[in-house]
Amino acid sequence: MPALVLAAAAVGGTATANAEPETAPGTSARAAARPTASVTYDLGDKAYRLPGTDKPVEAAGVVRYPADLARGRHPLVVLLHGWHETCADPEAEAARTAAERADDMDAYTAANKKLFSWPCAAGTPALPSFRGYDYLSRRLASRGYVVVSLSANGINASSVTGDDNAAARAALVNRHLRMWERLDRTGKGALAGAFRDATGRRKNVPFARHLDMKNVGVVGHSRAGAAVTWLVADRHRGQLPAGVRVTAAVAVAPAYNVMTENMADYTVTRVPLAVLRGTCDGQVGDEALSFAAEAAAGNRHGFRRLRIPGANHNFFNTQWSPHSGQVASFDDAVPVGKRPGWCTDRDGAPAARQLTEAQQHRAAVTRIDAFLRRGPGRGSHPLGR
Structure with a gap:
């Protein structure tokens, strides 16, 4: 299978207006010399409704x-x-913290409802989880990729769980892929004229006819790790938009529905798949790795199962990490008794020195970048030339 490697014409060049020649974690000075730029798009907090629930979901x-x-x-x-x-x-x-301490379930439920509502109440900003992977986007863009990080707050606020949750997130990715394919092919569609710079001003970016939609990678964290596995599963590949080919998938600390009644919904044999998990993940158990291995059994295009010593769950997303000061951010690693700076994923399990947020970002960037660029096995590459 061809790899997600870039033609030389796609990665060289000099800085242009609004370029951002910043250094991403784990990036050498040479790689950082390739400047990047960024825009956002937002088609509304109620861009569509979740099937079966009629709950609103954004397209941003x-x-x-x-x-x-x-x-x-x-x-x-x-x-x-x-x-x-x-x-x-x-x-x-x-209020939620106080209610939990007081064992007041009614107050806890009321506060939790506010934190998991969608759209958010007037005057309350949305929690931008989709900005939590900017460190990874910068690295990949400096390599020549176009990187889109999607918001899924509407799905998070819904009651959709288990396999249905994985399917809903996969459908969200496909919805965006459909818009990007049309933009690249025709220069038209919902994304045409929708891009904004950091000041909120409209910005024209020449994406049309400069994307390789037959060469797409998907990376999902936590429940989205399950979603990207679902997306590239053999039985769901037919749901991809016409003109789109996904050639690599990475599941980061994936929260699989390990009690699924149909493993075929996650079976991936035709797309290279990598799964990452930290040894100090306090939210997703080590069964995520064994589940992925079962899902990828028979995958001749490549499978990588990677443990990151000292990494937890939340530090992969900067918005969920304490350094951000963001609402609901916390360190989920399990501390080790009398060994400050050491952590594990459960009491009695082997311990490791905990990575700082910056160290965990570098570890993630290095592994994901290597998988996308060099491929999972001998002579193979996930994302095509």
Whole structure:
């Protein structure tokens, strides 16, 4: 299978207006010399309704791309976050914490409802989980990819769980892929004229006919890790939009429905798949790795199962990490008794020195970048030339 490797014409060049020649974690000075730029798009908090629930879901994302976008065609990488609070309401968070301490379930439920509502109440900002992978987007864009990180707050605020949740997130990715394919092929559609710069002003970006939609990678974290596995599963590949080919998938600390009644919904034999999990993940158990291995049994295109010593669950997303100061951010690693700085994923399990947020970002960037660029096995590459 061809790899997500870029043609030389797609990665060189000099900085252009609004370019951002910043260094991403784990990036060498040489790689950082390739400048990038970014835009956002937002088609509304109620862009569509979840089937079966009629709950509203947004269609929004942040895009990081090479500043020399107009040279050649660029593989597309889609990032998706998992389940987390949707509204940045510090008063509701404080009320929830107090209710938990007082064992007041009614007060806890009321506060939690505010934190998981969608759209958020007037004056309450949405919690931007989709901005939590900017460090990864910068690295990949500096390599020549166009990287889109999607918001999924509407799904998080819904009651959809288990396999239905994985299916709903996969459908969200497909909805965005359909818009990107049309934009690239025709220059038209919902995304035409929808991009905004950091000041909120409309920005024209020459994405049309400069994307390689037959060369798409998908990366999902937490419940979105299950979603990207579902997306590329053999039985769901037919749901991809016409003109789109996904050639690599990465599940980061995936929260699989390990009690699923139909393993075929996750069986991946035709797309390279990598799964990452930290040894200090306090939210997703080690069974995520064994589940992925079962799902990828017989995958001749490549499977990688990677443990990251000292990594937890939340540090993969900067918005969920304490350093952000964001509502509902916390360190989920399990501390080890009399060994400060050490952690594990459960009492009595082997311990490791805990990675800082920056160290965990570098570990994730290095592994994901290597998988997308060099491929999972001998002579193979996930994302095509």
